[in-house]
Amino acid sequence: MSNTAPPSAGAASSTTSSNNTNNNIATAAPTFTPQPQSTATPTATTAGATAAGSSTASSSTSSSNQNLNQIVTDYLLKKGYKRTEEIFRQEVKDIDENGKPRSHNESTTPDKLLPAGKYLHAFKHFERWVDNGIDLYKFELSKFLWPVFIYSYLRLVGQGSYAHAQELLEKIRDRFEKTHPDELKGLATMTLSQHIRESPFAKAYLENQYVIPISKSLTGTLFHFLERDLDRCGAVVLDIIHQHCRVDSVDRGPIEPFSFEAIYRRARNQELDEFDVQEGIPGFSNRSGLANRNVLDNVAALKLGPLPMDPELRSDVVAELEEEDKLHPPREGLPTLVEEFNIMQPIKKEAVDSPQRTDIPYPPSRARDVVIEMQKVRENRDRFRIEGRTGGVGPGLSVCIFTFHNHLGSISCIDFSKDQELVAVGTTESYIRVWTVDGKPLKSCGPATEAVNNRKLIGHSGPVYAVAFSDAIANMDRNIYEGSSQPETGAQLLLSCSADGQVRLWSLDVWACLCIYKGHDGPVTCLSWGPHGHYFATGGWDKTVRIWSQDHASAQRLLVGHDTMISALAWHPNGSYVFSVSDETDKSIRMWSIVNGNCVRIFNGHAEYVSALECAPNGKILASADIGGNIFLWDIEKATRIKRCRGHGRGGIWSLNFSVESTVLISGGQDNTVRVWDVEMPAEGSRLTNQQDGDNTAAVTGAQVDGKQPGQTLQPAGGAVSGTGRRKGKEVMVTPDQISAFPTKKTPVIKVQCTRMNLVVAGGCYHPETQEAPR
Structure with a gap:
């Protein structure tokens, strides 16, 4: 990660002409507090502007340049120029801390290896591959997601791409909210490379390798995918694994996170086995095996309402029921078949508690389905009814x-x-x-x-x-x-x-x-x-x-x-x-x-x-x-x-x-x-x-x-x-x-x-x- 030299006594900023101000606005990163007014002379201003992109620029000067963009962003939002504000944010994403465009021809050092915009896309592509894979392997492969995310974030902040880092955090944090809440809070406070150098949490991750135990049978599958999709995510993930991780291939079958043994041990704060004890960073509880306690909470949102009927099938059934009611009117006291159908299959404007028909694909309805649905309505209306509590004394079922x-x-x-x-x-x-x-x-x-x-x-x-x-x-x-x-x-x-x-x-x-x-x-x-x-x-x-x-x-x-x-x-x-x-x-x-x-x-x-x-x-x-x-x-x-x-x-x-x-x-x-x-x-x-x-x-x-x-x-x-x-x-x-x-x-x-x-x-x-x- 790029390092910034200690603040120089002679490096300061001052009031400048309107042209210089506009230039600063166009080339600094957003989201900082208002800058203090400098007292340097006009001569020092020129020198300070020249030295802004050098390695001797101070962190306070960087914060001042970045803050100007936040002022402009707030102004555009206040006036309702949302499209202009969005374009403005995109233009300043690749501006470094000193207000100068960042070159994408990065060196081969770990601090500046890949363009900032590739980290989010790489993580999303890798995440989709893990989530859409075989369920038996999903748990172990998901162990790589947290280190890929956290090292991507630290790299982005370290090289000054805080806008990219913030976007990565906002779009990914939901996945780790339950398993790593404290770490996410710590990451949100890191907005400068100086913060990373001063944070014990970040230093622990950067100075130690993240240990990931994985079954031997999955190692080949993982690296084959990364080499195959080198352009989409493999380059980023492989580089992070090479620079910051240690993959331990262990001789065992895939871990099953919801097995009886796993749940029993996690409920008592016990480890799954000796290999998993070493997972993560020493001194930090980042092991993904223990991070799945949210499964034990039984709080996942459920949709227990009835599945809405296919609109085409519904219209066919209603039309035939109306015809049936004309041919065979109900006995006195009984609802019509159409009325009974509307009770069984109500039309809800917002069926929050019901799944969507697009969630699970079903084949198109047939004539047989129309007849079956009609008969279900008839039997539901004419059934032997059991209403309310029986008190343990009835009804007399046959x-x-x-x-x-x-x-x-x-x-x-x-x-x-x-x-x-x-x-x-x-x-x-x-x-x-x-x-x-x-x-x-x-x-x-x-x-x-x-x-x-x-x-x-x-x-x-x-x-x-x-x-x-x-x-x-x-x-x-x-x-x-x-x-x-x-x-x-x-x-x-x-x-x-x-x-x-x-x-x-x-x-x-x-x-x-x-x-x-x-x-x-x-x-x-x-x-x-x-x-x-x-x-x-x-x-x-x-x-x-x-x-x-x-x-x-x-x-x-x-x-x-x-x-x-x-x-x-x-x-x-x-x-x-x-x-x-x-x-x-x-x-x-x-x-x-x-x-x-x-x-x-x-x-x-x-x-x-x-x-x-x-x-x-x-x-x-x-x-x-x-x-x-x-x-x-x-x-x-x-x-x-x-x-x-x-x-x-x-x-x-x-x-x-x-x-x-x-x-x-x-x-x-x-x-x-x-x-x-x-x-x-x-x-x-x-x-x-x-x-x-x-x-x-x-x-x-x-x-x-x-x-x-x-x-x-x-x-x-x-x-x-x-x-x-x-x-x-x-x-x-x-x-x-x-x-x-x-x-x-x-x-x-x-x-x-x-x-x-x-x-x-x-x-x-x-x-x-x-x-x-x-x-």
Whole structure:
């Protein structure tokens, strides 16, 4: 950095002619206090002006010359000449401290290596490369951003380009505001090269090398990029690394900042490992590993409102609903379909709490989407309504449970289509079987075959861990598109994942595999369709969550941070966030932004294996359940636990689902029960229920679903039930917010689903060897 000689006694400035004043105004840097009037003689003035650009110029003279520009800048702003003021600032950017143009043919010394304007552009380009890179490497590569920024700033101030330095600080400081607030405050006070020489903070950075530990696998990737983009950012970043940094290549895998181990250690001010202790400058807490505590604050801004509907789709739906209202006017007391639609999809002038449709690309709408949206409005209007707090005594929900017999313990997962027409199971024998719920023959677009009510899908080479139908709804009773075929609204696709590491997409029209998605390293344990289709999420044994789209064979997002295998997934209703939970030692729930891949919330509290996740339709509440029989309700915005619901026995709660209003939660578990919970009622205290053998307050029978006779039961409980059990005299802890319990005889419940009409569908496998509910 350029050095300025100590002030000379004979170097002073004085009053000059108007021409000299104007010249000073045009060639000095802004933002300084008013200059004092000099008392030097006119002869000394000439000498002082001549010596202004020499190495003997004083810092006070430099400040005086720079201050004139600030006076002019303030005057232009006061008079409203904003464009003139902007041009003026651009012209004086490359003026040195002594009011003379700075040459861009810099020497090869570290103080004057590159043009001042290149530092900001270089940092921005390097930052984009880091942020848009693979999520697994993003954390370690971002360690270079802070030293590149701070040394760029010190260089600019040291060579007198304070305007460039101030612009760099203003445009970059938001990135480091939470991690380096004290350092940023110190940088803001450095406006002269003399300040840098006098600051212990700046001297520590300039006299020591900034240590950056990085995995060996990333070193080649980093320097290959810098050499490739030498003109755009490589020259600046490489020079800073060469002059001021020490890159230590360590023999380890990429660091994961949101892993259980990392969060646990940072919360206790412990280091990640011995390599990270040396990171940064000695005596200053600048290590980026510790700088990520903002993740633990859970304060990132969220957009939990509904996703606005595509304007073109909205206009088509409204037009068809108006026609439907004319043909079929609503019954007295019911709103029209258009009125119901406007309540469901209000037009907001400023949807601050909602994501933008441009944040995540979706395919254009089709005729099928118009019919589906119309039917959703109809079902929402005609549904069985659950209003307000139930007080733990109602409502009398109906539950229809399908029991699978003769499975020999091979069924590992179950899913129902959203129109309740189909049910699919995955097996440990690597195949999938799909039935019609009502026993009618399955539809098929393939060659004419025998009409059957079930089909077998073969392709996986390991146990199938999860299956999921695409969106579906009951079709309309008329074709709104005259002259063309009626759009099909049933489930057309089925997703499955397996221990073989594959995710398969099956067509339910031709009953064949359409695509195989590969990417996970090891078994894929769970999957879930996004609320708007097209995208789906998977979690696996490799501790990662991946976001896929139907039309791409590779994952669109790789979400890294869990310390152990992913055990459950859930989407936020607006499709902008996904929740994941890890098993065993981790047990933390993480909320990920689909837009940028960042972890925006962490929920900690479970002490046992977390087996189920579900987000409420209102987008504000998250429910999680574990094998200990606990259900936790979380406030998503605050990342705090609302309450714990207890009533299930031990063994696992395998499925959760909310009512349409988000006021009731339904759960199904290994203790052979379906339970209904009041979400809004505080869980204050608990009650002991003495369960006697044969206690059967809610009789729900099972019918066979084995490919010959479809199963169907619906006999709801007659009143509130505090708990169920099989062992005589066994006491069970039940919280007062349990509304009712629906016990089966010997059928652990694997899947529960609340329909858009607020009816509950459940499925399980009959286990004759089960004598009592596990504890």
